[in-house]
Amino acid sequence: NYSELSHTHPHNQYKPTHPCTAWDLTVTVEDLGPDAPPIQISVTSELHIGGVILKLVEKTNLKKDWSDHALWWEQKQQWLLRTGWTLDKCGVHADARLVFTPQHKPLRLGLPNGVTLKMRACFSSSAFRTVMGICRVLNLRHPEELSLLRPVEEKKKKKDKDSSEELYDLTDVPLTAGALNNTSKKLLIHCCSARSHWTLYDGMPAHFADSPKTEAVYKMLSVSLPSPAPEAIAKLYRPASVVDKTHIHTRWLNSSRSLMQQGIRENDKLWLRFKYYTFHDMDPKYDAVRLTQLYEQARWAILLEDIDCTEEEMMLFGALQYHIGKLSLSQDMVSSCQGMDDLESALKSLEVKMVGDSNSTDTLENMTAPELNDYLKIFRPKRLTLKGYKQYWCKFQDTSISYYKSSEDRYGEPIQQLNLKGCEVAPDVSVAGQKFCIRLLIPAPEGMNEIYLRCENEKQYSQWMAACKLASKGLMLLDSSYQNEVKNIQTFLAMQRSNSAGPAAQTDESINTHSLVSPRYHKKYKPKQLTPRILEAYQNVAQLSLTSAILKFLQIWQALPDFGISYFMVRFKGSRKDEVLGITNNRLIRIDLGIGDVVKTWRYNNMRQWNVNWDIRQVAIEFDGNINIAFTCVNADCKVVHEYIGGYIFMSTRSRQQSDTLNEELFHKLTGGHEAL
């Protein structure tokens, strides 16, 4: 059979040795140890790769499962994976140095959340397929949106190398990918995009349930991590300019080639990141890990100023991080599954409904319950008098505060009634100074009435503050979120207390507000100044469930003007200076480096075709209306640009496809470039 094959092959004419002449092939078998000498086996050029492997294994005298092993040709940097091909057909001669090595090797994978996970990955298939395999193990849907890149070179690597990095290890998880033949590869492709390919075990894919160790890995993957220490943020690399942001593209792996081919070796470190900013069919029910990791990537993008935002937005991001962190901490393993989260809330609302419908006495109780009565100090700065705070008996009912001279007068007419619906509520709090004020801006026909309520202590403050906050949204005290709101305010105050007490030691209950914002704000504000700002933003998100908070974070992130732009340093044809090309999911943006202004945009739906001249590494694009542009990449490889454009076009085809299967072939066609041919 094989000889027939080789006969038909045109290469046969040029072979230097006679097909029957035996020669020695040198193969290093890694499993014999690093110091063992290479093995020499006698072969003919007609011997196929399978035969070589057989001979090799016999010669090693080692009894083990060799099924994952394959031959790697060192000089040519390529795998000899086609076992049916003869040595001759592969072009292997006596001078070849082959290595017999497993295709799946441990890799240190830097996850979006910053954790390093040790796991096995395929070093012989295309990086795209390797990512698919990784994502399958991690339970991440839509692996086409992710890719691998080389980490930023860290300077002072030495000292903390061991501790944090080896914490999470999934190398023992049996990989079905171990015996990847063609059919199972197809299966794998299907699995990667199918909704639920793992039987869930306690809300977690079964393969994580093997041991407490793997369970911990799943928890790490699916629950967002506590906020990092401010120092840790400051230590990490931050792009300082658009030019800096272009550097990331020098680090992406080529998705059409294998890891080995790209110089990645066993135990090397690679980052796994979302590469294409279009997140298809995000579903909290199935996407616990995906959602969490995406959130983590977004959070770090904001903390490291990878994407710019305004101060107001930063405070909101900070508040959401705080909220998400707090909820994540309080979550145990099972309910960390996002689906459960939803289910619980659904049940709760159902409960409420049923109670409301059937049990009138309960409703009665509810209706009579909500009211706050207390002495508070009120101050209205609008009056020109210099009168300060004056004490009144205040009654909070429904969405209004009525105040009276004293508690004896409470049945009479109040001095004033303030309806808080639609008002602005801001905290004016200093735990250290024991100042607990609520600033109310109540809209009225003439403008806004500014009123301060001063509370005696934290408890009183949290109750009244929560009530004001709800009332401003038109909710009454009987709203189910009230107690939660009170608690949230209390914990936030506790956080401030510990901040003012001492340096930022992160405990369960309190965190340094500096770990919620980017280093720019570390310089601008002290934690003490930051707290009220974040607290203010926090009021608006404190009621969100964990999943909704994460979704909200992602939503705001995606609404940022600079979201989803990947920057490349390019030189346009005919131009003498470097410029920046932004690539997004729907358009190309030409950006002037000097001012950072958008000079021009081209949309993909006007694009006729794009070509890459691999010899001069130039990308040429033609748009409708006979518009042609061409550019070369200054720092990144033009294959990366090519992959981005092709990748986004691939992503946009997904929505139209009904089937859940990932069309790997199309992806390769669109991104492969000359490798696809």
Next chain:
Amino acid sequence: MDDIDAMFSDMLQEMDLLTQSLGEEAESAPLPKPPTIPGPQEMNFSVGFTDFNASLHDLEDNDLDALMADLVADISATEEKFATEKDTLKGSAPVAPIPSQPPSNLSFPGSSSTLRQATSSNSIAATPPPPTSKPSKEELEEQIKADKIKLALEKLKEAKVKKLVVKVEIMDGSSKTLMVDERQTVRDVIDNLFEKTHCDCNVDWSVCETNPDLQTERGFEDHENLVEPLSTWTRDTENKVLFHEKKDKYEVFRNPQNFYMWKKDKKSLKDMKEKDKEQLLEENFCGASVIVPDLEGILYLKEDGKKSWKQRYFLLRASGLYYSPKGKTKASRDLVCLVQFDNVNVYYCKEYRIKYKAPTDHCFILKHSQIQKESQYIRYLCCDDEWTMTLWVTGIRIAKYGKQLYDNYKAAVRKAAGSATWASRSIQASSSASTPSPTPKARAANGHAPQPAVETKGSSNQTSFPPPPASMETLPPPPPDPMLPPPPPAPPSTNKVNQFPPPPQFPQSSFPPPPMDDLPPPPPPPPEDSELPPDFLPPPPPIFSSCGGEALPPPPPDPIASLPPPPALQNFASAGGAPPPPPPPPPPPAPAPAASKPAGSVRKVAPPPPKRTTPQLAAPSGGDLMSELMTAMQKKRTQ
């Protein structure tokens, strides 16, 4: 807390009292005044309500006519409905359960039933209770009590629904007066107006508010509630509600490229393919988060408290309106937030060049909707030209409302497409007494479609009313949102929102002694009528039912299901024609309104004048309205 407790014990006592005294009172005409019940919810009612007497007087005469006629029509319609329903019920039910007749202190069968019959209407609820095994007296009382509480609670909820009579000025200078329920969205109101006017129902029609003090105009978004913003108007406001076409309302969805690719030459965008437009919309409105147009450029900002306007470089972001301070780049981190959109609305302004010495007349402001007068809390902005202003205002609306805006548009398009077919269909329907339409919306459309006919009939609504029988046949329950027959064009002089007192009719009508309840209730605003389907689900025990049950809105059963068969309806339609409008047709509502008058009409905007306690029980506040209307009508007549 105490108040509510007190109120409930009061209510329970009251109910007991009523049931006990049922027998004697059934015969006696003079109604005992029910005691007052102080309720905490009064506070809510009083806020923001103007004296509706005053506003009633301000109404144009013809408006009054229209309003009156409409109300009367509604009353007779409901009455008729109940009457027919009672008939049908009587046929099937009457004999059954009287055996389980409870305590003797109730006079049940004889007098009250005749009374019921005589006085018509809502007494259907008196249908005897299911003949269950005889419960002990205690159990029964428990049960009664529980039911009462439940019903009372429901009524309380219902009673909280605010309604406004709104005068809407239409472009040609005419106006329409309609009643708007706080649950209605602007979309509902527009749909009503479509039926009342002969406009083409395109998507550009919008309900706007104008404020002459601030010289502003804002189109309400379709999903907003109309009552809420109108409630915040001051009592002597000159504000108006307009109904007209606004081209820029949904322009962004027709030509998204002009907004999302605003930097490009507008001419080059003119011929954009529909497909590309759709894709633009898809990209910007259908993703995980709505993308706000990346507007930036120089606008003039009026400085706080000063007369000068300063140029600033503004940028629009999803999180708010920002400007870059002098000497800084426009990098995100350096931007200063002028305003975030959570609590403010955006308003177009007129003639600010004169009013505020603005550089151009293309100004818009951002303010809390409650602010009605010049204030330091208003942000005044000025653009170079009209298109820039449209861009920014639209951009801000997108930032504020997000996907909701797109949903509104799609609904409006559907509506516009549907209205054409419905127009033709309703003509058909009215000619051939057709079947009730499937969807509530469609039903409303159908029901109201014939109304223009009334208008064409003649200027005197009184004679032409009630609406033509043919149309009524197609009309299931009275439409939930009452519309007044279009009055003859009125001079657009005074446009006021007449704010009704929150209608506490429901609780009221349930408490007063039985005889009164058996009277046709003074015309309450129809929405509630429609919720009075006679087939009362858990039939309360007889004692109860005869006193309060009929007026209670049962847990909303399907109105259609509760409808009497068509023949009955026919019956009603013809009967509906009978009562002459002016004094409410069916027997004497006179005592009730009279009782209500003293305190019921006094309402203040200011904080909590807890005076409304009396009216609340004294009589259905619908009585207030009716009596007021009546006197107004009389006055007009005598003139």
